[in-house]
Amino acid sequence: MQRGWKAAAMAVVLGGAGGASAHEFTCDKRVQVKGEAESPQGEAPRVTKFPATLRFQYRLRNVHPKGESVANLVEDPLLARYGFGSPFPTPLALGVGQSRDATFELKLDSPAACQALAASDGRMDDSFDSTMRVKWDLGETQCSARVTCCEPFVDCEMTCPPDDPYCVEPPNPVAPGASRNAGFFKVHEQALQQCLGLGGVDLGAARVESLEQALGLLWASPGLDRNGGVRSEAEAQRFELAREALVSTCNERLFGANVKRGRALDEALRTLRGSSGDEGLERLTRELGRHNDAGLREPLPGGFDAGRATPAHAASIAADPTEPGRP
Incomplete structure (x- = not known):
């Protein structure tokens, strides 16, 4: 009798654990330089003209075939300092087949601002990855998008905003001239x-x-x-x-x-x-x-x-x- 009671209790525990893990998400993350054509599939957008506006696009989808999925954490650490560390409020519940979209726009006034972002991800290069991390009970997924900054004084260009009649555009960058390595x-x-x-x-x-x-x-x-x-x-x-x-x-x-x-x-x-x-x-x-x-x-x-x-x-x-x- 005692043994049967324990077996029944264990079944309840396992059943509860299975229900708690019945969530599953996929995510998609894209970045576009506003006002410019979208980069080809698999190619990181390159920021060459400033001021520039980056448009971050997020999509979170419940792909569990039978039940609701609940996200306990959704974050983009790279953008936290700009007030967009959480693309979606949590907990976020989505029904079967449902998805949720979010966008965030970040203005970069100069090549230096882009280079600062490139340095903030810890890698010594001219690119940065913005990653959305999604966590739910017993599960997690991530999706990233990369942006590449131009090289100052080589291929960066400062332009005037269309709504500033007093702005005077500087001359085009000087060609680097001959050099050898x-x-x-x-x-x-x-x-x-x-x-x-x-x-x-x-x-x-x-x-x-x-x-x-x-x-x-x-x-x-x-x-x-x-x-x-x-x-x-x-x-x-x-x-x-x-x-x-x-x-x-x-x-x-x-x-x-x-x-x-x-x-x-x-x-x-x-x-x-x-x-x-x-x-x-x-x-x-x-x-x-x-x-x-x-x-x-x-x-x-x-x-x-x-x-x-x-x-x-x-x-x-x-x-x-x-x-x-x-x-």
Whole structure:
């Protein structure tokens, strides 16, 4: 008798648990740059003109075949600071086959505002993901949409709002001009020598004064010093920044540089020559790398002779100029 009572009680408990989990949702999340054509399927919209308005669109659907579904939590953490952390009030009950839509518009006044969003998701890139998270009893689902920001001073454009008659649009962004990256300079000894003919380059842990030293910085491994020792993470980051700074210096000397690249180079050189810390190394390396790549398709100035590529010889004379153990 006692055993039968326990079995009946267990059946009631299991039955209750099954009823509590009888919920199921799917969600859909899209982002569109207002006033522009919707991006092709699977392609993230790119924000290039400012001020811009992003239109976030949400759809939550009950897909349980027989019963009502109740969402206990619906959130979009990335947009919480803008007053839209909860696209739908909860608890939210939807009957069989029912769905609920919501929209939110966010105005970005400048490229800096877009870049701030890109940085807020914790990844070091020009994109951000806005994710809606839905939780119910014993279940959860998520849906995300990605947005990509333009690169300031390269492909961003400031325009006037249609309702502001006093706004004057600035001129179009300046083309980046010719530039070449580390892969070019590491095999074109003649171009690199012309750069160094205008003076040495002080890069903190390394002062590059000869062709061999410059090639050493371009050919050596960021993770290993010239004695075969393993560099610390900070040393490796400084090495990579020094490499991009050398390339950017040569781009400036040989081909000219736009304003943005020049500011980033100045900051990088100050950071490399200082010893106060390693904050910003990764950001500066990424920024200089972008600008070194920006003009790869542009022709070199007329009359400039880069010489032929000599990878085998260049690698054979390369000598890492960095001092092991020095920050």
